[in-house]
Amino acid sequence: MPALITYRTQVQEDWVDYNGHLRDAFYLLIFSYATDALMERIGLDADSRGQSGHSLFTLEAHINYLHEVKLGSEVWVQTQIIGFDRKRLHVYHSLHRAGFDGELAASEQMLLHVDLAGPKSAPFSAQSQALLGQLLEQQQDLAAATYVKRVIGLPAVG
Numbered sequence: 353m354p355a356l357i358t359y360r361t362q363v364q365e366d367w368v369d370y371n372g373h374l375r376d377a378f379y380l381l382i383f384s385y386a387t388d389a390l391m392e393r394i395g396l397d398a399d400s401r402g403q404s405g406h407s408l409f410t411l412e413a414h415i416n417y418l419h420e421v422k423l424g425s426e427v428w429v430q431t432q433i434i435g436f437d438r439k440r441l442h443v444y445h446s447l448h449r450a451g452f453d454g455e456l457a458a459s460e461q462m463l464l465h466v467d468l469a470g471p472k473s474a475p476f477s478a479q480s481q482a483l484l485g486q487l488l489e490q491q492q493d494l495a496a497a498t499y500v501k502r503v504i505g506l507p508a509v510g
Contacts (some may be wrong), residue, residue, distance in 0.1 A: 355430040355494070356487065358393075358445070359386040363425045374421035380413065383445045383459040386429035390443065393485045404477070405469050408441065411462045416499040419456045425449050427456065432497055433488045438475040439465050441484065444497035458499040486494075 359382060391408060392396065401407050427449045434442040438460060441493060447457040455508040467474035476484070 356390075356393075356432070356491070357428050358389040358431040358450045359429040361385070362429060363421055363423055365423060365426060372423055374425075376417065377416070379415055379417065379421075379447065379457050382427065382429060382447065382460070383413070383415070383461070386431055386445050387443070387461065387463065390431050393487070395480045406465060406467055406474055406477070408463045409466045409471075411440070411464050413459055413461045414499075414502060416458045416502070418458065419452070421447070421449070421456050426451065431485060432491055433492055434460075434497060434500060436476070436481075436488070438481075438486045439473045441465070444500060446497075455498065458497070460497070460502075461498045 361382060361484055363374050363378075367381075367456075368372055369375045387408070387410075391401075396406065396408060430448060432445050432446075434444050434445040436442065443461050443463065445459045446455040449456060464473055465476050465480075466472065476508070
């Protein structure tokens, strides 16, 4: 399977800072829109969420800012399923643009399937589990995600 492209956009004027670069908060916005698109692929589109009362909540997100992204750049997000269990989904989003081979940014995320009536965690539906399984299987030949399981910290002094 070629890379799963979940979101495309042009960097907008109100998304850039005084240096003409994409502000850090807007990387997360772009990755959030990619998660929304992924939800549609796994049976959690707006209609399904309305009927089931279930959605995804972000438990944790790490962003690696790797290269500058400037005003007007056309960018896209590629999404890789790292793994999932009955209630959680581990994803890796990477930001790209034409003419640049590497990742501009990367976001590793842990998402939780939630029953909004609680709200409390809830198992994925059989349909969502099957669709996630298919995506995971289709992506098995993709290169391993680069920026996963990283920890922030300073080396010990002394």
